[in-house]
Amino acid sequence: MWVLTPAAFAGKLLSVFRQPLSFLWRSLVPLFCWLRATWLLASKRIKQQLVRREPEETKEEEEDPPLSTTPTSVNYHFTRQCNYKCGFCFHTAKTSFVLPLEEAKRGLLLLKEAGMEKINFSGGEPFLHDRGEYLGKLVKFCKAELRLPSVSIVSNGSLIRERWFQNYGEYLDILAVSCDSFDEEVNVLIGRGQGKKNHVENLQKLRTWCRDYRVAFKINSVINRFNVEEDMTEQIKALNPVRWKVFQCLLIEGENCGEDALREAERFVIGDEEFERFLERHKEVSCLVPESNQKMKDSYLILDEYMRFLNCRKGRKDPSKSILDVGVEEAIKFSGFDEKMFLKRGGKYTWSKADLKLDW
Numbered sequence: 001m002w003v004l005t006p007a008a009f010a011g012k013l014l015s016v017f018r019q020p021l022s023f024l025w026r027s028l029v030p031l032f033c034w035l036r037a038t039w040l041l042a043s044k045r046i047k048q049q050l051v052r053r054e055p056e057e058t059k060e061e062e063e064d065p066p067l068s069t070t071p072t073s074v075n076y077h078f079t080r081q082c083n084y085k086c087g088f089c090f091h092t093a094k095t096s097f098v099l100p101l102e103e104a105k106r107g108l109l110l111l112k113e114a115g116m117e118k119i120n121f122s123g124g125e126p127f128l129h130d131r132g133e134y135l136g137k138l139v140k141f142c143k144a145e146l147r148l149p150s151v152s153i154v155s156n157g158s159l160i161r162e163r164w165f166q167n168y169g170e171y172l173d174i175l176a177v178s179c180d181s182f183d184e185e186v187n188v189l190i191g192r193g194q195g196k197k198n199h200v201e202n203l204q205k206l207r208t209w210c211r212d213y214r215v216a217f218k219i220n221s222v223i224n225r226f227n228v229e230e231d232m233t234e235q236i237k238a239l240n241p242v243r244w245k246v247f248q249c250l251l252i253e254g255e256n257c258g259e260d261a262l263r264e265a266e267r268f269v270i271g272d273e274e275f276e277r278f279l280e281r282h283k284e285v286s287c288l289v290p291e292s293n294q295k296m297k298d299s300y301l302i303l304d305e306y307m308r309f310l311n312c313r314k315g316r317k318d319p320s321k322s323i324l325d326v327g328v329e330e331a332i333k334f335s336g337f338d339e340k341m342f343l344k345r346g347g348k349y350t351w352s353k354a355d356l357k358l359d360w
Helices: 006-017 021-063 101-113 129-145 162-171 184-190 199-212 233-239 272-281 328-334 339-344
Strands: 073-077 118-122 150-155 174-178 216-223 243-248 288-291 308-311 318-322
Touching (some): 101 129, 101 328, 162 199, 174 199, 184 199, 199 216, 199 233, 318 328
Parallel strands (some): 150 174, 216 243
Antiparallel strands (some): 308 318
């Protein structure tokens, strides 16, 4: 009703111009005031309509379901027990629980059905429970029955025997052995010393067994206050692992720092610049894969001994419900997993020994 039609507007102007000039100005003033008021009112109504639309659009955005996370690569810490006492350990022996074998297999099947391609068994020390037989049976199950593209283990290597390779080596793609220093005195300071056993000599033996039984060999090192100035270039090149994972020492509340922690890792912590200098010193090592605190904290899907995903976003490990109770899709919502950082740090790589084409 407030819109002036072109014909009416023209008639109004024509009637005005037929009047004397003084009357013309007196007539134009209210006309322009009327036009201005009409324009302001129309603008106000348009704004009101836009405001009313905004909550509807926001509501639609909020109702969009979140994208589901696929557990492509999972780290299963089935035991917390260990025979070493590394001062910076971020998954400590807070329980002695280990799932019955068939329950563990059921959980692994659920993960495979949800899209898992790679399983990594860790601890604690995974070869400690049942002298490695429990681990061997899980490795064989994942490769022979679930037919996963990649099955790997992270171990300190001290309890592995050649007989284990004879029984289960064919089912294992990658063995990652933790080695933080090639100076045995530094290993003792860190907590990797074990009486008369030499950690470095044992590493050499494991490298030979991996070659003999066609298992890809990998080394993991945690860079900390005691080894940050070390140059490991020659030793790593001589061992020639498929990957050398280099981690910056990380604090996790309740594990290696804080009131309830079993370790006090603050004295092992190094700064970002120190970590970068270590990486610069080893830039010629082609297999080096660095992981700073920022890259590492939220980019791993971690299952604990109860098969609960552990969320590390708040600097501690907050568990989800077990996948055995609520399923993978529900439990993984609480994992805190950063898939973008997982890909950025190179979490997905050639991880099947069939694809690595190694010169055994």
